[in-house]
Amino acid sequence: xxxQDFLRHKFTHVVIGEFKPGxxxxxxxxxxxxxxxxxxxxxxxxxxxxxxxxxxxxxxxWESVEDMEANHSQIYQEILKQMMPLFAEPPKTVVYxxxxxxxxxxxxxx
Numbered sequence: 001x002x003x004q005d006f007l008r009h010k011f012t013h014v015v016i017g018e019f020k021p022g023x024x025x026x027x028x029x030x031x032x033x034x035x036x037x038x039x040x041x042x043x044x045x046x047x048x049x050x051x052x053x054x055x056x057x058x059x060x061x062w063e064s065v066e067d068m069e070a071n072h073s074q075i076y077q078e079i080l081k082q083m084m085p086l087f088a089e090p091p092k093t094v095v096y097x098x099x100x101x102x103x104x105x106x107x108x109x110x
Contacts (some may be wrong), residue, residue, distance in 0.1 A: 010043055010098040011062045019054040027086045031058065032043070034079040041067020059098025065095060 019027050028047060035045045041063035048057045062068040085088075 010024050010101075011063065011065050011068060012096045012098055013058075013060045013068055013093070014096060015058040015091045015093045017056065018088045019086050020088050021054060023086040024049060024054045024056065027056075027083055030079050030083045030086075032056070034076055034083075035060070037073055037079070038071045042069065042071065061098070068095070 026091035028038075028049075031047050033041075038045075038060075041062060045058070045060045048059070050056065060068075
């Protein structure tokens with residue numbers, strides 16, 4: 001890793017939404033299918049569910065915004081079309097730049 005790697009920030013695609021009652025599990029399966037289509041620049045994905053509800057947040061990490069856009073393939077678009085009717089209302093979508101990342105430090109057991 002060189003100095004330039006430390007200057008590069010990841011980007012996140014964040015979607016906040018609520019599904020129709022009982023549709024979260026179906027949406028989760030489609031989400032997993034969509035994420036499996038990602039290749040270049042994909043750094044990881046999280047799907048969070050508010051306990052006891054059909055509300056959730058998707059956070060997908062990308063190397064760059066260009067990589068994120070390049071991964072919106074035809075297969076991805078088809079999966080998204082299947083998912084949209086499951087939402088109670090259109091989700092809120094935002095792209096963020098990751099500007100601070102703190103990870104736990106390894107500790108030695110004595």
